[in-house]
Amino acid sequence: xxPNPLEGPEVIGMLARNVPTRLVDISRxxxxxxxxxxxxxxxxxxxxxxxxxxxxxxxxxxxxxVLVEGSGSNYQVGAEFVQTQRPxxxxxRRAIAAILRxxxxxxxxxxxxxxxxxxxxxxxxxxEAS
Amino acid sequence: xxxxxxxxxxxxxxxxxxxxRVPADVTIEGYGDNEVWVVSATPAHRDELLTLDxxxxxxxxxxxxxxADSLPVLIDGIVRHRLRLAIVG
Numbered sequence: 001x002x003p004n005p006l007e008g009p010e011v012i013g014m015l016a017r018n019v020p021t022r023l024v025d026i027s028r029x030x031x032x033x034x035x036x037x038x039x040x041x042x043x044x045x046x047x048x049x050x051x052x053x054x055x056x057x058x059x060x061x062x063x064x065x066v067l068v069e070g071s072g073s074n075y076q077v078g079a080e081f082v083q084t085q086r087p088x089x090x091x092x093r094r095a096i097a098a099i100l101r102x103x104x105x106x107x108x109x110x111x112x113x114x115x116x117x118x119x120x121x122x123x124x125x126x127x128e129a130s
Numbered sequence: 131x132x133x134x135x136x137x138x139x140x141x142x143x144x145x146x147x148x149x150x151r152v153p154a155d156v157t158i159e160g161y162g163d164n165e166v167w168v169v170s171a172t173p174a175h176r177d178e179l180l181t182l183d184x185x186x187x188x189x190x191x192x193x194x195x196x197x198a199d200s201l202p203v204l205i206d207g208i209v210r211h212r213l214r215l216a217i218v219g
Contacts, residue, residue, distance in 0.1 A: 011158040013168055014183040015195075015213075016151050023146035027137035039150065049148035060150070077150075096140075 030080040039065050039077050058092040166215045173200045173211040194219035
């Protein structure tokens with residue numbers, strides 16, 4: 001069947017796909033995710049993370065995507081937070097900051113081991129603040 | 131290590147599951163019975179479930195769609211992909 005062509009001004013759309021992910025580790029400026037799907041480096045998207053009953057959201061840019069050897073199709077995906085606006089109430093960055101300050105005691109953070117910090121490192125532009 | 135994340139990393143005591151929503155602009159070519167044709171810069175996998183926001187003169191409409199076909203086409207000398215999307219919700 002052929003489509004009924006649209007008349008008048010061009011109609012645009014936004015087609016979005018959802019890539020299931022799991023958070024491996026996180027820092028103030030980025031995070032490492034695991035995914036069964038490859039994600040192109042440079043992709044900008046919205047990361048939504050579910051913690052208990054809450055959903056936290058931030059925009060991220062994919063900086064690295066590596067197939068984990070011997071895992072079939074499991075990818076480690078590095079992402080940096082796109083800091084174009086103030087973190088909102090449901091921001092992942094804000095949630096992490098609250099956990100680090102001890103304001104949220106339902107979740108504990110522990111420092112990632114030094115080895116993991118190297119193996120799971122994420123390429124960035126180098127412009128982020130330490 | 132130059133070019134690497136410099137901030138201290140943390141792992142969480144409970145797993146955080148979620149999804150990365152990756153949007154892409156498309157041009158909507160037309161509608162059929164429970165189907166939409168769009169032109170995209172990237173191909174899609176058949177049966178992949180996606181979300182389409184149609185933005186016209188009126189309020190935008192959001193629908194869940196399933197990729198029925200994805201065919202490369204040449205438009206103005208550039209390879210694009212014509213997607214036939216079945217509306218599923």
